[in-house]
Amino acid sequence: MSELINAREERGADISRGGPYYGELIEQVRGLMDRARLVSPTDELALDAIGILKQLNDKLDAAVVNEWSTPTWTRFDLPARGNITLPPFMIDHADSSGVDARLTFRNYHLGGNNAAHGGQVAVGFDDLLGMAAAMHAGSITRTASLTVDYRSVTPLNTELKVRAWAERQEGRKVFVRATLHDGDRLCAEAHGLFIVLKPGQA
Ligand SMILES: CCCCCCCCCCCCCC(=O)SCCNC(=O)CCNC(=O)[C@H](O)C(C)(C)COP(=O)(O)OP(=O)(O)OC[C@H]1O[C@@H](n2cnc3c(N)ncnc32)[C@H](O)[C@@H]1OP(=O)(O)O
Numbered sequence: 001m002s003e004l005i006n007a008r009e010e011r012g013a014d015i016s017r018g019g020p021y022y023g024e025l026i027e028q029v030r031g032l033m034d035r036a037r038l039v040s041p042t043d044e045l046a047l048d049a050i051g052i053l054k055q056l057n058d059k060l061d062a063a064v065v066n067e068w069s070t071p072t073w074t075r076f077d078l079p080a081r082g083n084i085t086l087p088p089f090m091i092d093h094a095d096s097s098g099v100d101a102r103l104t105f106r107n108y109h110l111g112g113n114n115a116a117h118g119g120q121v122a123v124g125f126d127d128l129l130g131m132a133a134a135m136h137a138g139s140i141t142r143t144a145s146l147t148v149d150y151r152s153v154t155p156l157n158t159e160l161k162v163r164a165w166a167e168r169q170e171g172r173k174v175f176v177r178a179t180l181h182d183g184d185r186l187c188a189e190a191h192g193l194f195i196v197l198k199p200g201q202a
Pocket residue numbers: 007008126127128129130131134135138139140141142143144145171172173193195197198201
């Protein structure tokens with residue numbers, strides 16, 4: 001984890017960005033998304049919530065910045081860097097040999113039958129494989145190819161283990177693999193190809 005933060009700090013990343021309350025703000029937004037996924041409101045409640053959310057969105061508008069200034073790519077101290085589009089995970093270990101993380105799919109990741117949506121599983125793999133590829137190559141990479149095999153149902157609201165690692169690198173091509181476990185049970189596994197970006201590559 002500290003190696004990961006160091007690697008980002010060397011590139012100018014700042015884990016204080018967004019301030020001391022940013023993590024709790026994001027957690028409240030995740031809680032809102034959990035409720036929004038399952039709520040069946042009365043008209044009165046819907047109108048009340050719309051009014052509050054409109055007010056809140058107007059307030060937040062005043063603090064919206066561009067993607068390079070947002071905390072969501074620098075806050076390695078927060079679950080999933082505080083990025084609400086990712087299933088929340090905490091990194092236990094990250095270096096050139098691989099990444100170990102604890103990840104929890106929440107109610108807003110529901111696919112059906114109390115299980116995570118397959119696309120959400122792929123989102124989690126993409127990010128953690130990207131991290132493993134970047135740590136291995138010592139440079140930012142981009143997903144060229146990602147294959148997910150779903151081996152058994154992935155539960156919600158359960159701490160799962162992800163292991164992601166680079167198998168080999170050929171020039172700019174980093175070949176990666178990952179597994180997702182609930183205890184001893186394999187829920188899904190993935191393999192992918194990530195490409196090291198050339199200097200200045202958009
Ligand atoms: C250290 C700090 C830690 C940081 C942690 C950060 C965590 C954040 C993690 C966030 C993670 C989120 C990440 C995201 O979500 S990234 C977003 C999703 N991905 C994209 O949008 C990518 C779109 N595609 C492209 O931009 C280009 O195609 C890329 C850049 C991928 C390659 O275009 P480029 O012009 O640069 O290179 P090239 O075309 O000469 O190809 C190079 C080589 O690769 C081979 N090839 C290419 N594609 C494929 C393929 N599909 N299957 C098999 N092989 C393929 C190709 O044949 C060639 O091989 P060779 O002829 O050399 O042998």
